[in-house]
Amino acid sequence: MIRSDPREALAAKAGSGVARLGPDLWLVTEPIATGRLLGSPDAVTARARQPPGLTSWGPDGTAAWTAVRRAMRPVLTTAHTTPLLPAVAEQTRRTAARWPGVIDGMREAVRLVSDANLHHLLGAPSATLSTLVEAELAAADGVLPGRLRRAQRATYDAIRAHNHGPLPALLAAQGFDEHHVTLAVRSMLLSGHHVPAAALAWAFHELARHPDAQDRVRAEADGGSERPFCASVIREALRLHPPVWQLRRQLRASVHGLPAGATVVFSPYLNHRNPAAHADPLDFRPERWLRHARPVPGSYFPFALGPRICPASRTAPVVLTTILGEVLRTHRLVRHRDPKPARGVLHAPRGLALRVVRTHR
Ligand code: HEM
Structure with a gap:
């Protein structure tokens, strides 16, 4: 049996830009409508109701999370992140120096990104926390609730024991209790693990295909700290391969002609490949971001848009640019085995194998 790619299956339903998929379900790909709907405060993230417990934000989870999001802002600025970049580069150098001749691009991207994320949020990489986060994400993909609960407890307990460093200190200083600090760090570690790694791995893949x-x-990268082209490579990898390729929002009120109560599906993947918004949309052309850096609203949103935009939307590109620049400064990436896009909610390069050639000590 041939199963179609889920992204292509969704593209087939897109119609003229606002398509009804079911009684209360819509798919919106038209850029202006995308920007208006996603940007609206009445388009809310549909979250499963959580019973009180270890990983729950409590009865009013959204309000608690919104307060934490606001409180975290100072560590999610480029002003906070820039001084950490030399340490991220050093860690990248150490990891890449141990690479064998052929690497699994996604696995190594996870390692690099997870170390940088832990450094950024908790002040230092931690192999224990990386492993626990990885195990919890694997358990969440599986079907065994007992295994997931055990993995969640292990991550939660380890984070609580590790609650020091920039993010916990910032939240504690603003009066958040230990449970909420632990939950905040946990959300950031889980969300900041596979998603940015997939972006980095796709950038590796595209660069291996484009030696120029x-x-x-x-x-x-040899020339100094300004890296506009490398930053454009990250932007272009996020355009062609947005790791979060599909988003859902529920409308609390009528917005842009769609009724209150509707569930709306958006797809960065589809909008990013719209030929009306991006010339030669299937081509990998980082230069496009050097010339006109401001795309049509609603045509480029790898970090989502609106009130629930990714909290790391400013810092993640800076960190990824540093990691990518450092890898390329010391290694050449050569195609070994091309990946297939993963089929699940994460658009990641499955089976990406790269040959790495050391160019610098
Ligand atoms: C290239 C890197 C990244 C991309 C493309 C990305 C993309 C996204 C997207 C599209 C969402 C919205 C998901 C939705 O509404 O369904 C999101 C949410 C989120 N991201 Fe990121 N992300 C990246 C890096 C990170 C990093 C490094 C962190 C943590 C340090 C992080 C933490 C979060 C959190 C906590 C949320 C949930 C926000 C909320 O629901 O209020 N992300 N991300």
């Missing part, structure tokens, strides 16, 4: 672009990143 790779040379340009390398030349720039």
Whole structure:
């Protein structure tokens, strides 16, 4: 049996930009409508009701999470992140120095990103926490509730024992209790693990396919800390391969002609490949971001848009640019085995194998 790619299956239903998929279900791909709907305070994230417990934000989870989101802002600025970048580069150098001749691109991207994330939020990488986060995400993908509960408890307990460093200190200083600090760190570690790693792994893949672009990143990385082309590579990888390829919102009120109560599906993947918004949309062309950096609203949103935009939307690209620049400064990436896109909610390069050639000690 041939199963179609879920992204292509959704594309087939997109119609003229606002398509009704069921009585209360809509798919919106038209850029202006996408921007208006996602940006509306009445388009809310549909969250499963959680029983009180270890991983729950409590009866009013949204209000608690919104307060934490606001309180976290100071560590999610480029001003906070920039001084950490030399340590991220150093950690990247150490990891890449141990690479064998052929690597699994996604696995190594997870390692690099997880170390950087832990450094950013807790002040230092932790192999224990990385492993526990990975195990919890694997358990969440599975079907065994007991296994997931055990994995959640293990992550929660380890984070509580580790509750020091920039993010916990910031939240504790604003009066959040230990449980909420632990939950906040947990949300950031889980969300900041596979998603940015998939972006980095897709960038590895595209650079292995485009040696000229790779040379340009390398030349720039040798030249100093300004890396506009490398940043454009990350932007372009996020355009062609947005790791969160599908978003859902529920409308609390009528917005842009769609009725209150409707569930709306959006797809960065489909909008990013719209030829009316991006010239030659299937081509990997990082230069497009050097020339006109402001795409039509609603045509580029790898971090979502509106009130629930990714809290790391400013810092993640800076960190990924540093990691990618450092990898390319010291190594050449050569195609070994091309990936297939994963079929699940995460658009990641499954089976990506790269040959790595050391160019610098
Ligand atoms: C290239 C890197 C990243 C991309 C493309 C990305 C993308 C996204 C997207 C699209 C969402 C919205 C999901 C939805 O509404 O269904 C989101 C939410 C989120 N992201 Fe990211 N993300 C990235 C990196 C990170 C990092 C590094 C962290 C943590 C340090 C992080 C933490 C979060 C959290 C906590 C949320 C949930 C926000 C909320 O619901 O209020 N993300 N991300």
